[in-house]
Amino acid sequence: MTGTRHERPGRAAEAERLRRLFRFFGATQGAGRSPVYETLSEGVAGDDGLLALLLDTPEEQRRPSLLFAAVNLLLASRRDSELAAYYPIHGGRRAVDDHLVPTFSAFCDRHHDELARLLARRSTQTNEIRRCVALRLGVEHVHRHWPGPVAFVELGASAGLNLLFDHYDYRLDGEATTGTGASPVVVSCEVRGSSGAGLLGTPPRITRRLGIDRHPIDLSDLDARAWLEAFIWPEQTGELATLRGAIDLAASTSAASVVTGDATTDTARILGELPGREPVVVFTASLLSYLTTQARAAFVAQLHEAARLRPVAWVFAEAPGLLATTALDVAALRGPLARRNSLYLVGASLRGADHHHDRLLGLADPYLRWFAPARDPADDFRWVPAD
Ligand SMILES: C[S@@+](CC[C@H](N)C(=O)[O-])C[C@H]1O[C@@H](n2cnc3c(N)ncnc32)[C@H](O)[C@@H]1O
Numbered sequence: 001m002t003g004t005r006h007e008r009p010g011r012a013a014e015a016e017r018l019r020r021l022f023r024f025f026g027a028t029q030g031a032g033r034s035p036v037y038e039t040l041s042e043g044v045a046g047d048d049g050l051l052a053l054l055l056d057t058p059e060e061q062r063r064p065s066l067l068f069a070a071v072n073l074l075l076a077s078r079r080d081s082e083l084a085a086y087y088p089i090h091g092g093r094r095a096v097d098d099h100l101v102p103t104f105s106a107f108c109d110r111h112h113d114e115l116a117r118l119l120a121r122r123s124t125q126t127n128e129i130r131r132c133v134a135l136r137l138g139v140e141h142v143h144r145h146w147p148g149p150v151a152f153v154e155l156g157a158s159a160g161l162n163l164l165f166d167h168y169d170y171r172l173d174g175e176a177t178t179g180t181g182a183s184p185v186v187v188s189c190e191v192r193g194s195s196g197a198g199l200l201g202t203p204p205r206i207t208r209r210l211g212i213d214r215h216p217i218d219l220s221d222l223d224a225r226a227w228l229e230a231f232i233w234p235e236q237t238g239e240l241a242t243l244r245g246a247i248d249l250a251a252s253t254s255a256a257s258v259v260t261g262d263a264t265t266d267t268a269r270i271l272g273e274l275p276g277r278e279p280v281v282v283f284t285a286s287l288l289s290y291l292t293t294q295a296r297a298a299f300v301a302q303l304h305e306a307a308r309l310r311p312v313a314w315v316f317a318e319a320p321g322l323l324a325t326t327a328l329d330v331a332a333l334r335g336p337l338a339r340r341n342s343l344y345l346v347g348a349s350l351r352g353a354d355h356h357h358d359r360l361l362g363l364a365d366p367y368l369r370w371f372a373p374a375r376d377p378a379d380d381f382r383w384v385p386a387d
Contacts, residue, residue: 011055014055014059014062015048015051015055018044018045018051018054018055018062019045019046019051020045021062021063021064022041022042022044022045022064023041023042023045025037025041025064025065026038026039026040026041026042026045026064027041028342029064032387033233033235034233034234034235034236035095035096035235036086036087036096036100036233036234036235037064037068037233037234039096039100039101040068040100040101040104041064042101043100043101043104043105044064044067046101047101047105049105049108049109050067050105050108053067053108053112053115053116053119054067054119056116057116057119057120058120061119061120061123063124065124065231066119066122066123066124067115067119068233069122069124069227069230069231070115070118070119070122070230071083071104071107071108071111071115072087072089072230072231072232072234073118073226073227073230074107074111074114074115075087075090075107076090076226076229076230079091081107082103082106082107083103083104083107086100086103086234087234088234088235088237089232089233089234089235089236089237089240090234092234122227123215124231125158125159125215125217125224125227125228125231126158126228126231126286127158127159127160127161127162127217127228127243127246128285128286128367128368129161129162129168129185129187129242129243129246130187130188130189130367130368130369131162131285131286131317131367131368132162132165132168132170132187132368133170133172133187133189133364133368133371134285134315134316134317134344134346134362134364134368134371135162135165135283135285135315135317136165136166136170136178136200136203137199137200137346137361137362137371137373138281138283138313138315138316138346138347138348138361139152139165139203139204139281139315140199140200140201140203141315141348141359141361142204142279142281142313142315142348142350143201143203143204145350145357146279146311146313146350147204148204148278148279149204149205149206149207149278150204150205150206150207150278150279150280150281150313151206151207151208151209151210151274151276151278151279151280151281152206152208152209152210152280152281152283153209153210153211153212153270153271153274153280153281153282153283154210154211154212154282154283154284154285155212155213155263155267155282155283155284155287155299156212156213156214156263156284156285156286156287156290157211157212157213157216157258158211158213158216158217158228158258159216159217159219159224159228159247159250159258160211160213160216160217160219160250160256160257160258161243161246161247161250162211162283162285163209163210163211163250163255163256163258164209164246164249164250164253164255164256165203166203166206167183167185167249168183168185168186168187168246169181169182169183169185169186169187170186170187170188170189170200171186171187171188171189172188172189172190172191172196172199172200173189173190173191173195173196174188175196175197177196177197177199177200178200178201178202183245183249184245184246184248184249185242185245185246185249186242187242189368189369189370189371190369190370190371191370191371191372191373192370192371192372192384193372193373193375193383193384194372194373194375199373207276207278208274208275208276209255209256210256210257210258210259210270210274211256211257211258211259212258212259212260212261212262212263212266212267212270213258213259213260213261214260214261214262214263215260216258216259216260217258219247219250219251220251225247228243228247229243229244263284263287263291263299263302264291264295264298264299264302265298265302266302267282267299267302267303267306268302268303268305268306271306271309271310271312272306272309277310278310279310279311279312279313280306280310280311280312280313281313281315282303282306282312282313282314282315283314283315283316284314284315284316284317284318285316285317285318285344286317286318286344286366287318288316288318288319288322288323288326289318289319289322291322293325296322296325296326297325297326299326300326300327303349303351304351307351307352307353307356308353311350311351311352312351313348313349313350313351314348314349314351315346315347315348316345316346316347316348316349317344317345317346317364317366317368318344318345319341319343319344319345319366320333320337320338320339320340320341320343320344320345321338321339321340321341322341323338323345323347324338328347328349328358329356329357329358330347330358330359330360331378332360332378332379332380332381333360335380336380336382337380337381337382340363340381340386342366342386342387343363343364343365343366343384343387344363344364344365344366344368345360345362345363345364346360346361346362346363346364346371347359347360347361347362348361359374359377360374360377360379361373361374362374363381363384365387372384
C-alpha cells in the first residue's frame with residue numbers, strides 16, 4: 001500500500017505508536033508461532049499506506065489482531081487470491097517469501113473500503129478452546145475440596161464454547177488423557193516440568209451451564225461464526241478444525257447458553273437467580289484485561305456478594321499482574337511473578353460467606369499451548385523459563 005498523506009503531528013506520533021505496536025505483536029505473538037503474522041507485523045510497521053488505513057479507524061480499533069482478522073475474513077471467500085496462497089487455513093501452501101508483504105499490501109489496497117468498514121465496526125472476538133485445560137484443572141481442584149455436582153458459569157464467555165468443556169477429549173503431551181475418545185473436539189496441551197499423567201480425572205456432574213458476556217456471539221448467525229473463525233491464525237489448521245467441531249457441538253445442544261451481561265455489575269444477581277444450592281464454578285479466561293482497576297474491584301465484590309448465598313469457586317486463567325490486583329491471598333503474587341504478564345496463571349479461589357481459599361495451580365502460555373503445574377502450594381514458578 002503506497003498512500004502518502006501529509007501527517008499532522010498527532011497523527012505522526014500515533015503512526016509511530018502503531019509501528020511499535022505491530023513490531024511488539026510480531027515479536028511476542030507471531031515469533032515461533034506464525035511466520036505469516038510475524039512477517040506481516042513487520043511489514044505493516046514499515047508501510048505508510050497500511051498505517052494510514054489504521055489511522056483512519058477509531059483509536060480503540062487500531063489493533064494488529066483486528067486488522068489481521070479483517071483480512072482473514074475477506075480471504076475466506078477469496079481462497080484463489082494470491083494472498084490466500086500464504087494461508088494454510090485457506091488451502092495455501094506457499095512459504096513466506098519477499099512477496100508476502102507487497103501481496104498483503106496490494107490486497108488491502110484493493111479491498112480498502114470493505115476493510116475500513118470492518119475495522120470501524122467489529123470488535124475482537126475469540127474463543128480459545130484450549131483454555132478448557134485450565135478449566136478442567138480448576139474444576140478438578142474444586143472437586144477435591146467440594147465433591148459432588150456443581151453449576152458452571154463462565155464470565156466473558158464469548159460464543160460459549162468453553163461451556164461444554166466436559167464434552168471434549170483431552171490430550172496432554174500427546175497422550176489421550178481423558179474423555180470418551182469419540183468427541184469431535186480434541187483439546188491438546190503440552191505439560192512442562194512434570195508429566196501429564198493423573199492431572200485430569202473425571203469431571204463432576206454439571207447441573208447447569210451458563211455463559212455471560214457483554215457481547216455474546218450468536219452461533220446461529222453465520223456471519224458471527226465466520227468472524228470468530230477469522231481470528232484463527234494462518235498456520236493453525238488444527239485449531240480451525242477444533243473450533244469448527246466445537247461450534248457444531250454447541251449448535252447441536254441447548255444445554256448451554258450465553259446471555260448478555262456485565263461481569264462487574266450482573267454476576268451476583270445472575271448467580272443468585274440460579275436454582276439449587278450446589279457450589280457454582282465461575283470461570284474467567286482472559287477477562288481481566290478488559291477491565292479497569294476499578295472494574296476489577298467491582299468484579300471481585302460481585303463474587304464476594306454471590307458467595308454469601310452459596311459456595312462459589314472462581315477458576316481463572318489470567319495475567320499475573322492483573323490477578324495481583326484482585327486481593328487473592330497468594331504470597332507468590334506479591335513477588336516477581338506479578339510481572340510475568342506474557343503468561344497466564346491458572347488457579348482457583350474457593351469462596352464461602354466469610355472466607356476464601358486461594359491456590360495457584362500452574363503457569364501457562366495464554367493460549368494454553370503449554371501448562372506448567374505448580375510444584376507446591378507456594379510455587380512462584382521461577383523455575384519456568386521465559387519462552
Ligand atoms: C478474549 S475473550 C475470551 C473469551 C473466552 N473466555 C475464552 O477464553 O475463549 C474476552 C471476552 O470477554 C468479554 N467481556 C469483556 N468485558 C466484559 C465484561 N465486563 N463483562 C462480560 N464480558 C466481558 C468480551 O466481550 C469477550 O467476549
